[in-house]
Amino acid sequence: MKFSHSLQFNAVPDWIDHYVAYDHLKKLIFQIEKEKVDAFNNSSDPEKMTSHVSQGEDKFLSQLDMQLEKVFDFYSQKETELYSRLDALDTTLSECMPTQNLYHDMQVHYPNMNTPLSNLDSTVNLPSTNSIKEVIVTKEHPKENRRKMSFESRMSTQSNTDHQNFVDQLVDLRSQLISLYVSLSELDSYVELNRMAFEKILKKHDKVLDGDLRSQYLKKMVLDSRPFMPQTAEALRAQIERVEHIYADAFCNSHVSLAVRQMKTHLRDQITYDRNTVWKDMVSQERKTLDAHVKESKPPKMRKLPFTQLEIRAELMNTLIAFFSSVIIFIILLNVDIFGDRQENYCFALLIFAAVMWATEAIPLYATSLMIPFLVVPLGILRNADGTQMAAKAASKAVFQSMFSGTVMMLLGGFSLAAALSKYGIAKAFASHVLSRAGTRPRWVLLAIMSVATFLCMWISNVATPVLCFSLINPILRTLPDGSVVAPCLLLGIALASCIGGMTSPISSPQNIVTLQYMSPNPGWGIWFGVALPISILSVICCWGALLLVYKPDRAVPHLNKIKPTRDKITWSQVFVMAVTILTIALWCAESSIEEHIGDTGIIAAIPLFVFFGTGILGKDDLNAFLWSVVVLAQGGMALGNAVTSSGLLQDIALQIKDGVQDLEPIAILAIFCFLILVFSTFVSHTVAALIIVPIVQQVGQNLPVPHPNLLVMGAGLACSAGMGLPVSGYPNMSAVMMEDPTGKPYLKTKDFLIVGVPISVIVTLLIFTLGYGIMAGVGY
Incomplete structure (x- = not known):
C-alpha cells in the first residue's frame, strides 16, 4: 500500500485535515522536478537555471x-x-x-x-x-x-x-x-x-x-x-x-x-x-x-438478437458469433472426408476448431486449451503404434502425459526465477543503475531502456519486463511537456525491444517453450544464446535507429530527467537469489554435458522451485501469482500436438507440403515459414502461432530429403517473436497501448505500431533466415 493511502487509512477521520498534506507535498516535488527539467532545456544561462531551481x-x-x-x-x-x-x-x-x-x-x-x-x-x-x-x-x-x-x-x-x-x-x-x-x-x-x-x-x-x-x-x-x-x-x-x-x-x-x-x-x-x-x-x-479519465460516457453499443426482441452488448454479440461460427466449422469438418481416414479427418477438424477459437478469442485462450483434452479422447483421435484406434483409457493417459513434460517444468522454473528477481528488487536495481548512467540525451536514454528491456526479458520474461520498464521511466514521463513525442517513442521502444527480447533465451517467452518441445535433441542454452543473441542485438539497433528517424526525440526535448539509481543496501536474500539464479542458468547452459546424469532441463528447473519455496524466499502468494493461464495454454497446445502426431494427420500434411518445397534450398524453406508465422503472429498471439505452425514445420523438416527439423523449428520459433506490427501483437504491445498520460489520453495509437513495428518485423524476419540460418547451419542444424 502506498504511504498516502496508508496515512489516510490509519488517520482519525475527524482529524483528517490536521495531518501532513502528503499528497500535496508529493505533487509539489514532481512539479519542481518538471520545472527543473524545463529550465535545463530552455535556459541558456546556468545562473538563471540555478535561481529557478x-x-x-x-x-x-x-x-x-x-x-x-x-x-x-x-x-x-x-x-x-x-x-x-x-x-x-x-x-x-x-x-x-x-x-x-x-x-x-x-x-x-x-x-x-x-x-x-x-x-x-x-x-x-x-x-x-x-x-x-x-x-x-x-x-x-x-x-x-x-x-x-x-x-x-x-x-x-x-x-x-x-x-x-x-x-x-x-x-x-x-x-x-x-x-x-x-x-x-x-x-x-x-x-x-x-x-x-x-x-x-x-x-x-x-x-x-x-x-x-x-x-x-x-x-x-x-x-x-x-x-x-x-x-x-x-x-x-x-x-x-x-x-x-x-x-x-x-x-x-x-x-x-x-x-x-x-x-x-x-x-x-x-x-x-x-x-x-x-x-x-x-x-x-x-x-x-x-x-x-473517461472522455465520453457513452452507453455500451447494443445489438438485437436475430429473430428476437432481445438486445445484448455488441461485444458479447461478436463473441457469440465467433464461438458459434467455430462450432459450425467444427461440425462441418467432422462430416467431410478430406484425408480418407477418420482419425485424420477428426483431428483436422479439431485443429481448425482450436485455431479459430484461439485466433478470435471467442473464449479465453486457456479455456480453449482446457477443452482440447476433453475432445481428443471422445473423438477417438489417438492411435496405437500399429495404427489401430487407442482405447479411451489409454488415450486419456497419453493425453495427460503429454500435457506435463520437462518443458512445462522449465516454464515454471523460469516463473520462479522471475518472481524472486522481481520480489527482491534485483531486476529493478539493475535496471535503475544502468539507466542512471545513460545521461539525459533522449537518444541514449532510449537505447539504454531498450537494451535493459531486452536483457531483462532473458530472465523475467517479456510479459513482466514491459511493466517494470514502464515504471522505471515514470520520472521521465511526468516531466515531459504535454503532447511530447518523446513519451510514445520511449514506450514503443520498450514494447518492441521486449518483443525482440522474447527470442533471447528459452524462458523469455511462452513460444520458446513450445519451440523447445519440438526440438530433438534439446539445443541447450548455449546454442540458443549463440543463435538468438546476435539476431536480437542487431534487431534492437535497427529498431532504435527507426525510432530516432520517425520521432526525432532529440529535437523535441534536448535533455530528459535523469533516472535515479536505487540506494538500498544489498541484502543476504538478494545474494542468495542471485546465487541460485546463476547456478540454475549455468546448469541449463551445460545441460548437454550433464544430460546422462540430469536427463532433462526440467529437472534443473526444479532447483529454483524447491529452493525458493523451501527457504521462504517465495511464498504461497507468489505461487498463486504465476502465469498459470500461460501454462495451461502451453499444455493445451502440447495435447493438440500429440493428437495431431498420433493420428497421422501431421505426417500427412507434412508430406504434402514437402512435395512442394523439397526442391528448394533449406534457407528458402525457412524464409517461407518465417514469413508465414510473421503474418500469423502479427494478428494473433505469438504463443498461438507457435502452437499451430511449429509442429507442422517440425514434420516438414523431418521429411525433407536431407532432414533439417531443428533448423526449421528454431527459426520458426524465433520468427514468432518478430510479429510486432499491431497493438495486439504480443503481451508487450498490449501493455504499451494501455499506458495513459495524467489526463487519461493514451500515449500510443495503432498508427505508431504500424509505422515502426511493421518495418522492424520484416527486418527481424530477414535476420532470422539469413544470419540465423548461417549460425544454425554452422552448429550442425
Missing part, C-alpha cells in the same frame, strides 16, 4: 514549515484539551467515589492482582447497567470518615432516586474514561503517522530532486518540534498509563492488565469503525478519479 526548493521548504506548524498547533490544542479532561475526571472520581473499588461489594467477583491474565476471561463477570441498578447494600459506616466511607454504606442511606442518579453517573464516568483512553491513543498515533509522513516526503524529495534535505530538516526542525520530542512522547505515554490505573482502581480491583484489555476492546472497535468509514471515502474518491 532554488525558488522551487524555497517553495517546498515553505510548505514543509506550514505543515509542521499545522501539526504543532493541533497537537498543542488536543494535548491541552485531553489533559484538562483527564485532570477534571480524576478530580471528580476522587471526590465522588470511595477510594476502594467501586464494584467491590456489588456481588461481582474480580480476581486478585496475582491472578494470571490468561484466566481473567473465566474469572470475571462484568455487571450490566441493570445489575448495577439492582444492587442494594445495607452496611453501616463510621461517622468519623464520611468521605472515605464504602460504596455500600452510601447506597444504604440513599433514596431510590439518588441511587439511580449515582449509577447513571458511574456509567457516565466509565464511558468518559474509555473515551479519554481512545482519544489519547489516537493522539499518540497522530504523532507517529505525521513523523512518518515527514520522513517519507523528505526521502521522496531527496530521491526525486537528488538532494540532501532529509537528515538536516528532520534533525533540526521536525524532531526539535514539541510533538515529536522524546519528552513529549514520554509525557503522553504517562497520561495513557494514568488513565489505565484510574480505570483499574475504579473498576477492576486495581488489576491494570484487565483494565487495559477492556479499554483496548473499545479502542479496536473505534479503529474498525474509523477505518471502515475512511475506506468507503477512499473508494468513493477512487471512483471519482477514474470517472474523470
Whole structure:
C-alpha cells in the first residue's frame, strides 16, 4: 500500500485535515522536478537555471514549515484539551467515589492482582447497567470518615432516586474514561503517522530532486518540534498509563492488565469503525478519479438478437458469433472426408476448431486449451503404434502425459526465477543503475531502456519486463511537456525491444517453450544464446535507429530527467537469489554435458522451485501469482500436438507440403515459414502461432530429403517473436497501448505500431533466415 493511502487509512477521520498534506507535498516535488527539467532545456544561462531551481526548493521548504506548524498547533490544542479532561475526571472520581473499588461489594467477583491474565476471561463477570441498578447494600459506616466511607454504606442511606442518579453517573464516568483512553491513543498515533509522513516526503524529495534535505530538516526542525520530542512522547505515554490505573482502581480491583484489555476492546472497535468509514471515502474518491479519465460516457453499443426482441452488448454479440461460427466449422469438418481416414479427418477438424477459437478469442485462450483434452479422447483421435484406434483409457493417459513434460517444468522454473528477481528488487536495481548512467540525451536514454528491456526479458520474461520498464521511466514521463513525442517513442521502444527480447533465451517467452518441445535433441542454452543473441542485438539497433528517424526525440526535448539509481543496501536474500539464479542458468547452459546424469532441463528447473519455496524466499502468494493461464495454454497446445502426431494427420500434411518445397534450398524453406508465422503472429498471439505452425514445420523438416527439423523449428520459433506490427501483437504491445498520460489520453495509437513495428518485423524476419540460418547451419542444424 502506498504511504498516502496508508496515512489516510490509519488517520482519525475527524482529524483528517490536521495531518501532513502528503499528497500535496508529493505533487509539489514532481512539479519542481518538471520545472527543473524545463529550465535545463530552455535556459541558456546556468545562473538563471540555478535561481529557478532554488525558488522551487524555497517553495517546498515553505510548505514543509506550514505543515509542521499545522501539526504543532493541533497537537498543542488536543494535548491541552485531553489533559484538562483527564485532570477534571480524576478530580471528580476522587471526590465522588470511595477510594476502594467501586464494584467491590456489588456481588461481582474480580480476581486478585496475582491472578494470571490468561484466566481473567473465566474469572470475571462484568455487571450490566441493570445489575448495577439492582444492587442494594445495607452496611453501616463510621461517622468519623464520611468521605472515605464504602460504596455500600452510601447506597444504604440513599433514596431510590439518588441511587439511580449515582449509577447513571458511574456509567457516565466509565464511558468518559474509555473515551479519554481512545482519544489519547489516537493522539499518540497522530504523532507517529505525521513523523512518518515527514520522513517519507523528505526521502521522496531527496530521491526525486537528488538532494540532501532529509537528515538536516528532520534533525533540526521536525524532531526539535514539541510533538515529536522524546519528552513529549514520554509525557503522553504517562497520561495513557494514568488513565489505565484510574480505570483499574475504579473498576477492576486495581488489576491494570484487565483494565487495559477492556479499554483496548473499545479502542479496536473505534479503529474498525474509523477505518471502515475512511475506506468507503477512499473508494468513493477512487471512483471519482477514474470517472474523470473517461472522455465520453457513452452507453455500451447494443445489438438485437436475430429473430428476437432481445438486445445484448455488441461485444458479447461478436463473441457469440465467433464461438458459434467455430462450432459450425467444427461440425462441418467432422462430416467431410478430406484425408480418407477418420482419425485424420477428426483431428483436422479439431485443429481448425482450436485455431479459430484461439485466433478470435471467442473464449479465453486457456479455456480453449482446457477443452482440447476433453475432445481428443471422445473423438477417438489417438492411435496405437500399429495404427489401430487407442482405447479411451489409454488415450486419456497419453493425453495427460503429454500435457506435463520437462518443458512445462522449465516454464515454471523460469516463473520462479522471475518472481524472486522481481520480489527482491534485483531486476529493478539493475535496471535503475544502468539507466542512471545513460545521461539525459533522449537518444541514449532510449537505447539504454531498450537494451535493459531486452536483457531483462532473458530472465523475467517479456510479459513482466514491459511493466517494470514502464515504471522505471515514470520520472521521465511526468516531466515531459504535454503532447511530447518523446513519451510514445520511449514506450514503443520498450514494447518492441521486449518483443525482440522474447527470442533471447528459452524462458523469455511462452513460444520458446513450445519451440523447445519440438526440438530433438534439446539445443541447450548455449546454442540458443549463440543463435538468438546476435539476431536480437542487431534487431534492437535497427529498431532504435527507426525510432530516432520517425520521432526525432532529440529535437523535441534536448535533455530528459535523469533516472535515479536505487540506494538500498544489498541484502543476504538478494545474494542468495542471485546465487541460485546463476547456478540454475549455468546448469541449463551445460545441460548437454550433464544430460546422462540430469536427463532433462526440467529437472534443473526444479532447483529454483524447491529452493525458493523451501527457504521462504517465495511464498504461497507468489505461487498463486504465476502465469498459470500461460501454462495451461502451453499444455493445451502440447495435447493438440500429440493428437495431431498420433493420428497421422501431421505426417500427412507434412508430406504434402514437402512435395512442394523439397526442391528448394533449406534457407528458402525457412524464409517461407518465417514469413508465414510473421503474418500469423502479427494478428494473433505469438504463443498461438507457435502452437499451430511449429509442429507442422517440425514434420516438414523431418521429411525433407536431407532432414533439417531443428533448423526449421528454431527459426520458426524465433520468427514468432518478430510479429510486432499491431497493438495486439504480443503481451508487450498490449501493455504499451494501455499506458495513459495524467489526463487519461493514451500515449500510443495503432498508427505508431504500424509505422515502426511493421518495418522492424520484416527486418527481424530477414535476420532470422539469413544470419540465423548461417549460425544454425554452422552448429550442425
